[in-house]
Amino acid sequence: MIEHNLLEPDMITEDGDFVINIGPQHPSTHGVLHLKVWLDGETVKKVEPHLGYIHRSIEKMCESLSYRQYIFSTSRMDYLSAHINNQACALAVEMGLGVEVPDRAKVIRTILAELTRLASHALWWGCMGLDLGAVTPFFYAFREREFINDIMEETCGARLTQNFIVPGGLMADIHPNFVPKTKELIKMFRANIDEYNQLLTGNVIFQQRTQNVGFLSKEAAISYGTSGPVARASGVSCDVRKHYPYDAYDRVQFKEILGTTGDSWERYVIRIDEMRESLSIIEQLIDNIPEGDIVAKTKQVIKLPKGEFYSRVETARGELGVLLVSDGGSTPYRVKFRSPNFSNLSALGHIAKGSKIGDLVAMMATLDLVIPDVDR
Amino acid sequence: MITLSEIAHNIHVKLSGAITNETLLSITEMAIVGIILLGSLVMLSFFLGYMERKVAAFMQIRLGPNRVGPKGSLQIVADTVKLLFKEGLTPNASDKFLFNTAPYIMVITTMLVIAPIAYSSGFQIWDTSIGVLYVSSVSSVSVIGILMAGWSSNNKYSLLGAMRCGAQIVSYELSIGLSLIAIVVLTGSLRMSDIVMSQADGWWIFKGHIPVLIAFVIFIIASTAEINRAPFDLAEAESELTAGFHTEYSGMKFAMFLLAEYINLFIVCAMGATLFLGGWMPLHFGADNAFNHAMDYIPGFVWFFGKTFFLIFVIMWFRWTFPRLRIDQLLNLEWKYLLPISMINILLVTIIAIFGWHF
Amino acid sequence: MGLGSYISTVFSSVKSLLSGMKLTGYYFTHHKEIVTQQYPENKREGALILPERFRGEVTMPHDENNEHRCTGCQSCELSCPNGSIKIITKQEVQPDGKKKKAIDTWVYHLDMCTFCNLCIEACPTQAIVMGQEFEHSVFDKKKLKKILNKPDSKLKAGVE
Ligand code: SF4
Ligand code: SF4
Numbered sequence: 001m002i003e004h005n006l007l008e009p010d011m012i013t014e015d016g017d018f019v020i021n022i023g024p025q026h027p028s029t030h031g032v033l034h035l036k037v038w039l040d041g042e043t044v045k046k047v048e049p050h051l052g053y054i055h056r057s058i059e060k061m062c063e064s065l066s067y068r069q070y071i072f073s074t075s076r077m078d079y080l081s082a083h084i085n086n087q088a089c090a091l092a093v094e095m096g097l098g099v100e101v102p103d104r105a106k107v108i109r110t111i112l113a114e115l116t117r118l119a120s121h122a123l124w125w126g127c128m129g130l131d132l133g134a135v136t137p138f139f140y141a142f143r144e145r146e147f148i149n150d151i152m153e154e155t156c157g158a159r160l161t162q163n164f165i166v167p168g169g170l171m172a173d174i175h176p177n178f179v180p181k182t183k184e185l186i187k188m189f190r191a192n193i194d195e196y197n198q199l200l201t202g203n204v205i206f207q208q209r210t211q212n213v214g215f216l217s218k219e220a221a222i223s224y225g226t227s228g229p230v231a232r233a234s235g236v237s238c239d240v241r242k243h244y245p246y247d248a249y250d251r252v253q254f255k256e257i258l259g260t261t262g263d264s265w266e267r268y269v270i271r272i273d274e275m276r277e278s279l280s281i282i283e284q285l286i287d288n289i290p291e292g293d294i295v296a297k298t299k300q301v302i303k304l305p306k307g308e309f310y311s312r313v314e315t316a317r318g319e320l321g322v323l324l325v326s327d328g329g330s331t332p333y334r335v336k337f338r339s340p341n342f343s344n345l346s347a348l349g350h351i352a353k354g355s356k357i358g359d360l361v362a363m364m365a366t367l368d369l370v371i372p373d374v375d376r
Numbered sequence: 377m378i379t380l381s382e383i384a385h386n387i388h389v390k391l392s393g394a395i396t397n398e399t400l401l402s403i404t405e406m407a408i409v410g411i412i413l414l415g416s417l418v419m420l421s422f423f424l425g426y427m428e429r430k431v432a433a434f435m436q437i438r439l440g441p442n443r444v445g446p447k448g449s450l451q452i453v454a455d456t457v458k459l460l461f462k463e464g465l466t467p468n469a470s471d472k473f474l475f476n477t478a479p480y481i482m483v484i485t486t487m488l489v490i491a492p493i494a495y496s497s498g499f500q501i502w503d504t505s506i507g508v509l510y511v512s513s514v515s516s517v518s519v520i521g522i523l524m525a526g527w528s529s530n531n532k533y534s535l536l537g538a539m540r541c542g543a544q545i546v547s548y549e550l551s552i553g554l555s556l557i558a559i560v561v562l563t564g565s566l567r568m569s570d571i572v573m574s575q576a577d578g579w580w581i582f583k584g585h586i587p588v589l590i591a592f593v594i595f596i597i598a599s600t601a602e603i604n605r606a607p608f609d610l611a612e613a614e615s616e617l618t619a620g621f622h623t624e625y626s627g628m629k630f631a632m633f634l635l636a637e638y639i640n641l642f643i644v645c646a647m648g649a650t651l652f653l654g655g656w657m658p659l660h661f662g663a664d665n666a667f668n669h670a671m672d673y674i675p676g677f678v679w680f681f682g683k684t685f686f687l688i689f690v691i692m693w694f695r696w697t698f699p700r701l702r703i704d705q706l707l708n709l710e711w712k713y714l715l716p717i718s719m720i721n722i723l724l725v726t727i728i729a730i731f732g733w734h735f
Numbered sequence: 736m737g738l739g740s741y742i743s744t745v746f747s748s749v750k751s752l753l754s755g756m757k758l759t760g761y762y763f764t765h766h767k768e769i770v771t772q773q774y775p776e777n778k779r780e781g782a783l784i785l786p787e788r789f790r791g792e793v794t795m796p797h798d799e800n801n802e803h804r805c806t807g808c809q810s811c812e813l814s815c816p817n818g819s820i821k822i823i824t825k826q827e828v829q830p831d832g833k834k835k836k837a838i839d840t841w842v843y844h845l846d847m848c849t850f851c852n853l854c855i856e857a858c859p860t861q862a863i864v865m866g867q868e869f870e871h872s873v874f875d876k877k878k879l880k881k882i883l884n885k886p887d888s889k890l891k892a893g894v895e
Contacts, residue, residue: 065816153786157865204748
C-alpha cells in the first residue's frame with residue numbers, strides 16, 4: 001500500500017503553501033532555533049521563529065546568586081562574547097556600588113573585549129561561508145580564532161567562558177606573554193583579513209548571493225529594535241562604545257562604521273570593517289596599559305543599595321543591557337537582560353519575506369545569531 | 377612493452393580456445409569484464425573519496441584522515457564497513473518500492489555510461505560508433521534516480537532537493553551537449569577511438585583555437601553542475617536542505633549515492649580528458665618528431681588517468697573554494713551565459729571545421 | 736546591457752574566482768602552514784603545553800608531610816555558584832586542650848563544576864588551586880565526585 005501524505009493539511013496549507021520546519025536540528029540554524037517557513041516553491045512567504053528550546057532561565061537563576069557569582073552564568077548566554085557579557089554585569093554592579101575601576105583594569109578589560117569581538121567575528125565569517133556552501137573559510141577563520149583563544153587561555157585560564165571579571169576590576173593581572181602575543185595577533189590578523197577578502201568577499205558568486213537581498217530599511221531596523229552591525233548596516237548609529245563609552249572606550253579613536261542599503265552584503269562588509277576597527281582599538285591600547293591596581297577594593301559580600309541599575313555594552317552582536325533591581329540584599333531582586341540576538345532575530349521574518357530559501361540561510365548568517373542568547 | 381590491449385587480446389585468445397560456443401564465450405567475457413569493472417569502480421571510488429578528503433584537508437590547512445592505514449588511506453574502507461553495518465532505514469510513509477530502487481538506478485546508469493570510455497589504445501569495453509551520444513544520453517537517466525529518491529522519501533527537504541536537481545540537470549545537459557558537439561564537429565565522428573586518434577598530432581585544446589578552449593571551459597562548468605558538485609550542489613545543499621534528495625537514506629543505500637557521485641565525477645572528467653585533452657594519446661605536437669617519440673614511451677593509460685585525475689583535481693578545487701549558487705542564479709548562469717556563449721561558439725567551431733582552419 | 740560590459744563582467748567574475756582558487760591552491764601546496772595538532776600524540780611528544788593559569792579542575796596541594804592549607808572556613812563553599820563544593824568539618828582537639836574546627840572531608844563535584852575560579856579567589860589561605868588535568872571523561876559518573884584532602888592529612892602548622 002503506497003501512502004503519500006504530501007497533500008495532507010500539515011504539509012501544504014489551504015493557500016497551497018509548502019510548510020517546512022527548519023530546525024530545531026538543522027545545520028544552518030547554529031543551535032536549536034526552530035523556524036517554521038511557508039514556501040511558495042522556493043520563495044519564502046513567511047517565517048516564524050519558535051523559541052524556547054534552550055531556555056535555561058538564567059535570569060531567574062541569577063536572582064539566587066550573589067553579585068560576585070551571577071557574572072559567571074552570563075558567559076553562557078552569548079557564549080561567543082562571554083567576556084563582554086561579564087563586563088556588562090560587572091558594570092552594573094560597579095554602578096550600584098559606585099566604585100571606580102582602576103585604569104589598568106579598564107584598559108585590559110577593553111582589550112579583552114575587543115579580542116572577544118575579533119574572535120566572534122572570525123567565527124561568524126567562517127560560518128557565513130559555511131552557510132553559503134563554502135567550507136574552507138570556516139577553517140581559515142578558526143586558525144585566527146584559536147590564536148585569540150590561546151591568548152585568552154593564557155591570561156584568563158579559560159578559552160571561551162573566561163569569567164575573568166570581578167566587580168571592581170579583574171580577577172588577576174595579565175600574563176607576561178599577553179602583550180607580545182597580542183601584537184603578533186594584530187599583525188597576523190591584518191594579513192588574514194586580506195585573505196578573507198580574497199577568498200570570499202571578492203568572490204563573484206558570494207557577491208551575487210548577498211547583494212540586493214535581505215533589505216532592512218532604517219525605519220524597520222529601528223522598529224524591530226535591532227542593534228549592532230545589523231542596525232548599523234541599515235544606517236542606524238547605535239554603537240554603545242561610541243554613544244555611551246564605558247571602560248576605556250573614551251580614550252581610543254575609532255570609527256563607527258555605518259552602512260546605507262541594509263542588505264545582506266552590507267551587513268557582511270560592516271563586520272569585516274569592524275574587525276579592522278577592533279584591531280586598531282587594540283593597537284592603540286596595547287602599548288599604553290597604565291600601571292596600577294587591577295581591582296578596586298570591594299567587600300567580600302557585596303550588597304547593592306536599593307534601586308535599579310542599568311548598564312549597556314556593545315557585544316559582538318549588538319547592545320546588551322543588564323538591568324539589576326536590588327532590594328538592598330546580597331542577591332539581586334530581579335535581573336533582566338536585553339539581549340541583542342532576540343531583537344535581531346525578530347527582524348528575520350521581515351527581511352526574509354519574498355526571498356529564496358537559500359537566501360534565508362544567508363540572511364540568518366548575516367544576522368549572526370547565537371541561539372542561547374535568544375532564549376537565555 | 378606489453379600494452380593493455382595485448383593483455384586483453386591474449387585473454388580473449390585463451391578463452392576462445394577453451395570455450396568454443398560463440399554465445400557462451402561472449403557471455404563469459406562479459407561476466408569477466410563486468411566483475412573487473414565493478415571491482416575497479418569500487419576501488420576507484422575509494423580512491424576518489426580518499427583523494428577528496430586529502431585535497432580538502434590540505435586546502436583547509438588541515439591534515440585530513442591519517443589514522444587508519446598508512447597515511448589514512450584505509451579510512452574510506454573503514455567508513456564503508458561502518459555504512460555496511462548500519463541499518464538501512466526506510467521511512468514508514470515512503471513509497472517503499474521507489475525508495476529502494478532509486479539508489480540502484482543511480483549506480484546502474486553510472487555503470488552503463490562507463491562502457492564506451494577508452495582507457496588505452498584498443499582497450500575499451502565497447503567501441504560503439506555513437507560513443508559521445510550514448511554517454512550524454514544515458515548519463516541523463518540519473519536524474520530519474522534522483523527524482524525518485526526525492527519524491528519517494530516523503531520528506532519535504534528531499535522533494536525540494538530533487539526538484540532543484542531536475543531543473544539543474546535538464547538545463548545543464550544543453551551546454552554539455554553543445555560543448556561536446558564542438559569536438560564532434562571537428563572530428564567528424566561520435567566514436568571515442570576516432571576522437572582520440574584525431575588528436576594524434578595535438579590535442580584539440582591546443583589545435584582547436586579559442587572556440588575549443590571556450591567549449592572546454594563550458595564543459596568543465598556544466599559538468600560540475602551536471603554531477604551536482606559544489607558550487608552547484610543545490611540538490612543536496614547541506615546548509616539549506618540538510619542533505620537534499622538523500623536526506624532519508626542511510627547505510628548502504630546512502631553509500632550507493634556516494635558511489636554514484638564519485639563514478640559520475642570520474643566519467644565526466646574522463647570524457648573531458650578524451651574529448652579535449654586527447655584521451656590516452658600522449659602529448660604530441662605536429663607530425664613525426666623526436667618530442668613525440670619521447671612522449672610515446674609513457675604508456676597510454678598513464679596519460680589517460682593522469683589527465684582524468686588532473687580534471688578531477690580541478691573540480692575538487694572548485695568545490696573547496698567556492699560558495700554555492702542560488703537556484704535562480706544557477707539557471708541564469710546556464711540560460712543567460714553558458715547557452716548563448718556555447719551557441720555562438722558552435723557556430724565558430726563549424727566555420728573552423730568547414731574551412732579546415734584547425735591545425 | 737552592452738556587449739562590452741557583458742564581456743567585462745564575465746572576465747572580472749572569472750578573475751575573482753581564480754584569485755580565490757589561488758589562495759586555496761597556495762595552502763594546498765604549502766603544507767608548512769598546516770595548523771592541526773595531533774592529539775593525543777602531542778601530549779606524548781610534549782608539544783601540548785597548557786598555560787599555567789589553565790583551569791582544569793580544583794585541586795588541593797599537599798606537601799611532603801601530607802599537610803594541606805585548608806582551615807575549613809567554608810568560604811569556597813559559599814562562593815561556589817552551583818554548589819560543587821561540600822565541606823564537612825569536625826572538631827579537633829588541639830594539644831593544648833582547645834577545640835578547633837578542621838576539615839573532615841573536602842567533597843568536590845567535578846561533574847557540576849564550571850571552572851569559574853571563584854572558589855580559588857575566595858580561599859583566604861590559598862589551600863586550593865586549579866590543576867592542569869583536563870581529560871575528565873569517565874564511564875561512571877560517581878567517579879567525578881572527588882575527596883580532595885588526602886587520608887590522614889593535616890593542616891599545615893601556622894596556617895590560620
Ligand atoms: S571553580 Fe567555580 S564551580 Fe568549580 S568548584 Fe570552584 S567555585 Fe565551584
Ligand atoms: S579550601 Fe580555602 S576557602 Fe575552602 S574551606 Fe579550605 S581554607 Fe576555606
